[in-house]
Amino acid sequence: MAILIPFWYYQFGSVIYMLAAFVGVLLSYYSYKLYELGSTRTQLLFHSGFVFITAGLFAMALGNLYGYINFTSCQPICEFNQVDLTTYAVIKFANYGYYAASIIGYGLIALSYMKTRRKLLLPLVSSLGIDTSTFVMFPFMNSYFQLFQVIAILILSYICMKTIHNYNTRKNKYSLHVMLGFVFIAAFHLLMFLLPFSRAFFALAHFSMLFGFGSLLYMLIQVNKHERT
Amino acid sequence: MSERRSKAHVLIDILKVIRDNGRAKPTHILYKANLSHKLMKQYLEMLMQNEFIETVDSQGHVNYKITKKGLKFIEEFKKIEKFSEAFGLPL
Numbered sequence: 001m002a003i004l005i006p007f008w009y010y011q012f013g014s015v016i017y018m019l020a021a022f023v024g025v026l027l028s029y030y031s032y033k034l035y036e037l038g039s040t041r042t043q044l045l046f047h048s049g050f051v052f053i054t055a056g057l058f059a060m061a062l063g064n065l066y067g068y069i070n071f072t073s074c075q076p077i078c079e080f081n082q083v084d085l086t087t088y089a090v091i092k093f094a095n096y097g098y099y100a101a102s103i104i105g106y107g108l109i110a111l112s113y114m115k116t117r118r119k120l121l122l123p124l125v126s127s128l129g130i131d132t133s134t135f136v137m138f139p140f141m142n143s144y145f146q147l148f149q150v151i152a153i154l155i156l157s158y159i160c161m162k163t164i165h166n167y168n169t170r171k172n173k174y175s176l177h178v179m180l181g182f183v184f185i186a187a188f189h190l191l192m193f194l195l196p197f198s199r200a201f202f203a204l205a206h207f208s209m210l211f212g213f214g215s216l217l218y219m220l221i222q223v224n225k226h227e228r229t
Numbered sequence: 230m231s232e233r234r235s236k237a238h239v240l241i242d243i244l245k246v247i248r249d250n251g252r253a254k255p256t257h258i259l260y261k262a263n264l265s266h267k268l269m270k271q272y273l274e275m276l277m278q279n280e281f282i283e284t285v286d287s288q289g290h291v292n293y294k295i296t297k298k299g300l301k302f303i304e305e306f307k308k309i310e311k312f313s314e315a316f317g318l319p320l
Contacts, residue, residue, distance in 0.1 A: 030312050037237045037309055038320050046318060112318065166317030174315035223311045 009202070010068035016206045017061035023213040024054030026220055042112045049108030056101030063094020099148040106155040113162045149193035156186035177219035184212030235320055239264065241306050243272055244281060244299050252285055252292040 031047035070087040163179040191205035234242070239262065246261040247253045253261075259269050273293065276282045281299035285292050313320045 030309070033305070033309050034313050034318070034320065037306065038235060038313075040319075042318060046316070162317060166315075169317070170314060172314075174311055175317065178315045178317075219315050220312075223308050223315065 010064045010071060012203075012206065014061050014064035014068060016210055017057050017064060020209060020213040021054055021057035021061055023217045023220075024050060024057050027216060028054050030220065030223075045108045046112035049105045049112065052101045052105030052108060054105075056098040056105060059094045059097040059101065063091050063098075066094075067091045095145075099145075103148065103151055103155070106152060106159065110155050110158050113159065146193060146196075149189045152189040153186060153193065156182060156189060160186050173222055174219050177215045177222070181212045181216035181219065184208050184215060188212060237306065237320060239268075239272060240276060240281075241303060243269075243276065244295060244303055247282055247293050248295045248300065248303065252287065252294045254290065254292055258293065 028047065028050040031043070031050050035043040035047045067087060067090070070084070074084070160179070160182045163175070163182050167175040167179040169175075185208075188205045188209035191201045191208060194201045195205070242262045243258055243264075246258050250257065255269065255273070258264075258273070259266060262269065264272070273282070276299070277284075279298070279302075280296055281302055282293045283296055285294045310320055
């Protein structure tokens with residue numbers, strides 16, 4: 001079976017996704033502490049969202065690492081762009097796991113920002129409508145990969161709007177880094193969506209993801225700084 | 230319009246009153262934390278059960294004093310409050 005992705009991707013990808021997953025663990029921990037204090041449904045949705053995102057990132061990191069190890073050990077074959085079916089299946093499984101967990105995670109975080117359940121219907125219906133129409137309109141999008149990016153962009157656009165609004169209200173460093181974090185993560189999906197047009201978007205997208213999770217990590221570090229009030 | 234305080238916020242307000250005064254009388258807590266007598270009793274019991282505060286005898290009257298665990302809880306709460314504000318979510 002042919003490998004369409006460059007060999008170095010698996011090493012690069014596993015490092016980036018592992019770093020993002022590490023930040024995801026911290027965010028899951030803090031969102032759990034938030035739920036422990038408040039015990040509201042909103043906080044539970046928010047915490048669950050980060051748990052799903054982290055699980056997806058770990059799946060992707062481990063899948064890439066497995067791919068990298070296997071391709072390294074079968075170098076003569078791999079040079080001819082060949083790989084055994086098991087490795088291919090593991091990578092594919094990790095990818096689909098990442099797609100599903102990320103969409104559920106983003107969705108749960110978006111849900112936690114919605115005050116009432118009725119408001120949920122409009123963005124969900126519109127996103128499904130746009131997804132279906134783009135799926136039909138663009139032949140190159142005829143893959144789960146592109147569909148995943150479109151859904152992720154739509155959900156993250158809503159989260160970005162909420163975090164931008166929060167930053168405009170509070171104007172502090174914490175809300176600024178959360179806003180930047182989600183904007184960069186949304187940019188990652190946008191650049192990945194544009195991947196069929198240029199391979200350069202691949203590296204740019206992953207650096208954008210790194211900046212996004214890096215910004216969220218910086219916010220966590222700032223939050224942990226000791227200040228007596 | 231002022232928002233209704235969450236249970237966690239009320240607990241923190243009581244702990245801060247006790248911490249800032251070294252030790253506090255129930256009437257002082259009642260006044261400073263802006264609570265009804267019934268609610269204050271419930272919250273003080275909760276804080277006692279969690280070992281965030283302890284009673285001290287002061288000339289035959291019961292006073293409350295914050296414990297190390299209580300001080301740590303205030304610090305943890307501040308972090309989580311900043312975290313929730315960063316995302317724009319209510320605590």
